[in-house]
Amino acid sequence: MNSYQHLSRAATLLAILLFAGIVLRANFVPASFGKWGAYRADHIDEERDRKPLIKADDSCLDCHEKEWDMADGKHANVPCADCHFLDGEHARPLEGDQSLNEFALAESRKNSQMVFKSLFAAMKEGWDQDDIEKLSLMLSQNEWGMRVRVYRGEPVIRQFGEALPARQAPAGDVDIRKALLSGEESLKIEGERDAEVARYLFPLKVETPCLECHTKARIGEVNGVIELLYPLNRMKLKMHTKLADMPVDRSREACQVCHRFLNSRPEKHPQVKDFDEHIKKGWKADMGPVDLGAPCLRCHKAHIPSIVKKNVNA
Amino acid sequence: MHNDPKNRREFLKACAAAGAAGVWVLLIPRPGAAQRVHHIDPSLQVPDWMDHYYAYVIDLNKCIGCGNCVRACKRENKVHEKFFRTWVERYQITDEDHVYVESPNGGHDGFSGNVAHGKVTRSFFVPKMCNHCRNTPCTQVCPVHASYQTPEGVILVDKKRCIGCAYCVQACPYGSRFIDPRTHTADKCTWCYHRITKGLLPACVTVCPTNTRRFGDLKDEDDQIRELIHNARSSVLKPDLNTEPFCFYIGFDRAIR
Amino acid sequence: MIYTEFSFPNDMHIYWSLMIVTYPFITGLIAGAFVASALYHVFGRDELAPVNRLALLTSLAFMLCATLPLLNHLGHPERAFNIMITPNFRSAIAGFGFIYTFYLTVLALEVWLSYRPDIVRAYHQSAGLKKRFWNALALGTHNVSEEALRLDAKVIYVLSVIGLPAACTLHGYVGFLFGSLKSNPWWSTPLMPQVFLLSAVISGMAMLMLIYLLLAWRGLTTWSFACFRSMAFFLWLFLVFYIVSEGLEILFFFYESSDAWYVISTLIFDKLWNTFVVLQIGIGVTIPFVLLSYLLMADVKERTFIALTALSSAVILFEVWMMRWNIVIGGQQFSKSYVGFRDFHPEWLEKEGILPAILLTLLPLMILTVLLKLFSVKDEASRAK
Numbered sequence: 001m002n003s004y005q006h007l008s009r010a011a012t013l014l015a016i017l018l019f020a021g022i023v024l025r026a027n028f029v030p031a032s033f034g035k036w037g038a039y040r041a042d043h044i045d046e047e048r049d050r051k052p053l054i055k056a057d058d059s060c061l062d063c064h065e066k067e068w069d070m071a072d073g074k075h076a077n078v079p080c081a082d083c084h085f086l087d088g089e090h091a092r093p094l095e096g097d098q099s100l101n102e103f104a105l106a107e108s109r110k111n112s113q114m115v116f117k118s119l120f121a122a123m124k125e126g127w128d129q130d131d132i133e134k135l136s137l138m139l140s141q142n143e144w145g146m147r148v149r150v151y152r153g154e155p156v157i158r159q160f161g162e163a164l165p166a167r168q169a170p171a172g173d174v175d176i177r178k179a180l181l182s183g184e185e186s187l188k189i190e191g192e193r194d195a196e197v198a199r200y201l202f203p204l205k206v207e208t209p210c211l212e213c214h215t216k217a218r219i220g221e222v223n224g225v226i227e228l229l230y231p232l233n234r235m236k237l238k239m240h241t242k243l244a245d246m247p248v249d250r251s252r253e254a255c256q257v258c259h260r261f262l263n264s265r266p267e268k269h270p271q272v273k274d275f276d277e278h279i280k281k282g283w284k285a286d287m288g289p290v291d292l293g294a295p296c297l298r299c300h301k302a303h304i305p306s307i308v309k310k311n312v313n314a
Numbered sequence: 315m316h317n318d319p320k321n322r323r324e325f326l327k328a329c330a331a332a333g334a335a336g337v338w339v340l341l342i343p344r345p346g347a348a349q350r351v352h353h354i355d356p357s358l359q360v361p362d363w364m365d366h367y368y369a370y371v372i373d374l375n376k377c378i379g380c381g382n383c384v385r386a387c388k389r390e391n392k393v394h395e396k397f398f399r400t401w402v403e404r405y406q407i408t409d410e411d412h413v414y415v416e417s418p419n420g421g422h423d424g425f426s427g428n429v430a431h432g433k434v435t436r437s438f439f440v441p442k443m444c445n446h447c448r449n450t451p452c453t454q455v456c457p458v459h460a461s462y463q464t465p466e467g468v469i470l471v472d473k474k475r476c477i478g479c480a481y482c483v484q485a486c487p488y489g490s491r492f493i494d495p496r497t498h499t500a501d502k503c504t505w506c507y508h509r510i511t512k513g514l515l516p517a518c519v520t521v522c523p524t525n526t527r528r529f530g531d532l533k534d535e536d537d538q539i540r541e542l543i544h545n546a547r548s549s550v551l552k553p554d555l556n557t558e559p560f561c562f563y564i565g566f567d568r569a570i571r
Numbered sequence: 572m573i574y575t576e577f578s579f580p581n582d583m584h585i586y587w588s589l590m591i592v593t594y595p596f597i598t599g600l601i602a603g604a605f606v607a608s609a610l611y612h613v614f615g616r617d618e619l620a621p622v623n624r625l626a627l628l629t630s631l632a633f634m635l636c637a638t639l640p641l642l643n644h645l646g647h648p649e650r651a652f653n654i655m656i657t658p659n660f661r662s663a664i665a666g667f668g669f670i671y672t673f674y675l676t677v678l679a680l681e682v683w684l685s686y687r688p689d690i691v692r693a694y695h696q697s698a699g700l701k702k703r704f705w706n707a708l709a710l711g712t713h714n715v716s717e718e719a720l721r722l723d724a725k726v727i728y729v730l731s732v733i734g735l736p737a738a739c740t741l742h743g744y745v746g747f748l749f750g751s752l753k754s755n756p757w758w759s760t761p762l763m764p765q766v767f768l769l770s771a772v773i774s775g776m777a778m779l780m781l782i783y784l785l786l787a788w789r790g791l792t793t794w795s796f797a798c799f800r801s802m803a804f805f806l807w808l809f810l811v812f813y814i815v816s817e818g819l820e821i822l823f824f825f826y827e828s829s830d831a832w833y834v835i836s837t838l839i840f841d842k843l844w845n846t847f848v849v850l851q852i853g854i855g856v857t858i859p860f861v862l863l864s865y866l867l868m869a870d871v872k873e874r875t876f877i878a879l880t881a882l883s884s885a886v887i888l889f890e891v892w893m894m895r896w897n898i899v900i901g902g903q904q905f906s907k908s909y910v911g912f913r914d915f916h917p918e919w920l921e922k923e924g925i926l927p928a929i930l931l932t933l934l935p936l937m938i939l940t941v942l943l944k945l946f947s948v949k950d951e952a953s954r955a956k
Contacts, residue, residue, distance in 0.1 A: 002714075003714060003716060003718040003719040003722055004719070004722055005712045005714060006687065006709070006710060006712040006714060006719070007722070007723075007726065009710040009711065009712055010680065010683070010710060013710065014676065021655075025655060025656050028652070028656045029656055029657060030475075030657075033459075033657055036465075037462065037465075038459045038462065038657075038659065039459045039460075039462035039472060039475075040459075040472050040474070040475055043470065043472040043474065043475075044361070044464065044470075047470055047504065047507045047508060048361075048507065048508055048511045048512075049508070050507075050508035051508070052390070052506070052508060052509045052512065052514055052517075053389060053390050053517075054386045054389060054390045054517040054520055054521065396583070397580075397581055398580045398581055401579075401580045401581075403577075407572075410573075411572050411573060412572075412573050412574075412575070413572050413573065413574045413575065414575050415574065415575065415577035415908070415910070416577065417577070417579070417580050419580070420580040429575075442579075451752070451753065451754060453659075454661045454662065455661075455662045455663065455664070455752070456659055456662055457653075457654045457658065457659055457662040457663075457664035457665035457667075458650070458653040458654055458656075458657050458658070458659060458665070459657050459658075459659045460653075475650070475653060475657070476646070476647065476650075477645050477646065477647045477648075477650045477651060477653055477654070478645050478646015478647045479641075479644070479645055479646070479664055480586035480587060480646075481662070481663075481664055481748075483586055484586070484587065484752055484754065484755065484902075484903075485752050485754055486754060486907070487753065487754035487907055488579070488907060489579030489580075489581045489582045489906060489907040489908070490581065491581070492581045492584070493584075493586055493646060497646075498646030498647055499646055499647065555753050555754070568572075569572055571574075571577070571908040571909060571910060
């Protein structure tokens with residue numbers, strides 16, 4: 001029996017305890033600890049996964065209980081104030097309806113004016129219906145896929161006779177007849193899903209300069225109808241460039257235009273449905289324009305980068 | 315004697331020995347040291363946090379003391395009724411430099427009446443919360459790494475690791491931390507981490523009717539908060555403690571504690 | 572600027588209460604008792620031989636209980652080992668796990684080696700289950716030859732040398748825990764570790780003297796007046812160091828008169844007037860200092876010396892406990908606004924109340940009683956008889 005046996009046993013015991021401690025410790029360190037830093041990485045996810053509750057200032061709820069409940073789904077936590085700026089006079093009227101229809105109408109009117117001006121210039125040169133047909137075909141060859149057709153109205157038929165059958169409006173076309181009779185423009189979206197076409201009818205009302213050649217026409221009568229057909233997705237592109245030019249405080253309306261658009265195909269864009277529901281149900285002309293710089297874009301930044309840029313620079 | 319080569323050799327030897335001992339100290343395996351990743355492996359599923367560094371701006375000129383933020387915070391984070399993740403103080407200072415401060419129920423129910431005696435020359439509200447310091451005294455003292463700073467600059471508390479020692483509560487110079495009596499763990503403002511990581515604003519900012527509270531991302535070149543912090547003359551709370559808070563106050567007053 | 576009282580709304584609670592008062596008190600007693608043993612082993616104060624074995628045993632008894640107040644304080648005691656599983660080395664509390672474990676190992680080894688001959692003797696004299704118990708304690712080897720004991724003496728010396736700084740670290744660290752918090756003007760001073768360490772030494776010494784006196788009176792240990800007198804001298808010496816440190820601390824606060832002084836002056840002259848000025852300074856420091864100074868200078872009878880020293884020791888124990896209270900509780904009686912204050916009234920029966928605190932302070936003494944039943948603390952000459 002050597003004189004240090006007890007010491008070596010004590011040392012062995014301590015070594016075993018130390019080893020056991022190290023092994024135990026290794027087993028108790030949480031699996032995700034240290035993944036990104038000296039903490040349990042899973043906690044980050046736990047914290048991120050918490051569901052946001054607050055929608056907005058409670059004070060809205062006091063008076064707008066119905067509207068409060070409308071905001072639901074993915075956009076449930078978008079604060080009211082983001083769109084309805086609370087600056088004390090939160091009932092500022094909206095400057096015109098900026099919906100897709102409005103946009104398409106304005107766009108179509110402009111184009112129709114152009115078509116009419118071309119027609120007018122051609123007719124003054126004494127062109128006949130064949131020449132006019134050629135012109136409309138030429139006008140139809142544009143990058144927007146817009147097609148142009150011209151139909152004769154009652155005063156023209158009276159004076160020059162019916163157009164060739166191929167150039168007459170389809171017999172059952174109620175819209176054209178309506179436009180010829182009433183002289184009111186119309187916009188309709190027709191066609192299959194994903195290949196929708198906006199159809200705009202522009203009645204040409206007789207005015208003083210027309211009477212120079214259309215001697216049998218009377219002022220106020222409808223000489224004819226210009227029909228413009230737009231493929232919708234092409235129009236969206238065009239609108240997009242338009243939106244980029246819009247002033248900053250219009251960006252919410254810009255989003256709304258797109259959203260109405262997308263909502264025409266809810267199956268394809270379910271994410272906008274709830275938001276659009278809210279707008280449809282709750283949208284009134286007295287809801288004020290936006291401030292705080294395009295709240296939609298805070299989340300949807302990738303959407304329209306040029307708008308974001310403008311938004312910040314302004 | 316200094317030039318005696320033998321002495322010098324011995325001295326060098328001693329130095330080498332001391333150095334070796336020092337190396338040994340460094341080699342002692344520090345639990346958790348291996349996992350302390352500074353350069354995050356890009357192959358890992360890293361959240362987008364490297365793109366963000368958040369900051370908070372409080373414009374004292376604008377606060378009207380409505381308490382919306384306190385109420386929203388309580389609801390959003392289910393804060394214990396006796397404690398506050400954010401609160402609002404009212405300062406009233408008289409012409410004799412008497413400072414009257416109050417924060418009844420943390421400003422939860424707003425403010426009423428005048429507590430000051432004498433002619434009040436300045437009166438303003440001061441919203442307060444966790445300052446999410448860069449040089450944090452609270453995560454420094456947390457013994458178990460339950461409290462930590464995310465790469466976005468947000469200080470969080472892992473309630474599943476926290477042992478409830480309350481050391482962090484003692485270390486915070488701003489009174490922003492407390493022990494939640496329901497969980498017996500530390501609790502504090504997270505800048506609504508669950509909201510800001512979803513692109514929303516913290517609850518208190520969301521409901522602020524006067525834009526007193528602003529929140530933003532310093533790494534986002536387009537964020538207005540960058541301009542605000544760089545251009546406005548702002549202050550932080552207790553700058554002498556070198557905690558480097560990331561809550562900036564515009565319109566600061568020397569009376570603010 | 573003159574502030575009306577205002578506390579931050581979260582600053583209404585005193586989180587560190589009686590348990591955190593008890594904890595440094597108990598750790599202090601460990602360090603103090605160990606210092607007495609080290610004075611004998613390392614500094615060659617041979618007159619302290621009769622108290623050496625008792626000092627080690629006392630240290631061990633208190634050491635075994637040092638973590639209990641902390642555990643009772645934690646919101647989640649079941650997660651206590653997190654401080655060693657995922658320790659944050661920038662935190663003073665995380666250091667506790669390792670410093671404590673290291674020091675406990677050193678102390679346990681030293682006690683074991685010192686009492687090994689007793690363990691082996693008990694093994695030889697007992698039978699049955701008891702024999703197995705002693706055998707396990709002896710780790711199955713029973714060599715108490717002269718050569719083995721000489722080796723043990725060497726190891727004990729080494730352990731003493733390691734143990735002294737370890738004991739100082741353990742208690743200095745407690746001071747660091749408070750002193751390193753810049754958020755708290757009453758705590759934040761580099762003098763805090765010294766104050767804690769020196770108060771630990773005097774409390775441990777005083778406790779040891781009282782236990783020694785009690786055991787000698789009951790005939791459980793060898794009485795030596797020289798030993799007692801020497802301890803009284805060291806008690807006085809460390810008391811002087813302690814008074815100077817604590818006095819300097821307050822003086823600096825006062826003289827610098829920074830923002831902190833508003834808080835500290837309010838504490839001293841209002842919130843802590845009774846506990847700090849009257850009880851701790853007025854009674855706790857003054858009486859032992861005057862008495863011990865007098866006893867060391869004057870030529871008094873042995874009985875008088877013993878009686879007055881015992882009184883001083885008891886008052887010092889009280890003083891150190893009050894000092895823990897004033898630091899720990901006092902440091903939380905003001906808000907971080909530095910202009911708001913609050914009172915603290917401990918309850919008897921709550922989790923961290925007065926009763927648990929008393930029980931936790933008495934527990935080490937009960938453990939010591941058990942240890943004294945197992946081991947004799949008499950010196951070798953008396954044990955041989």
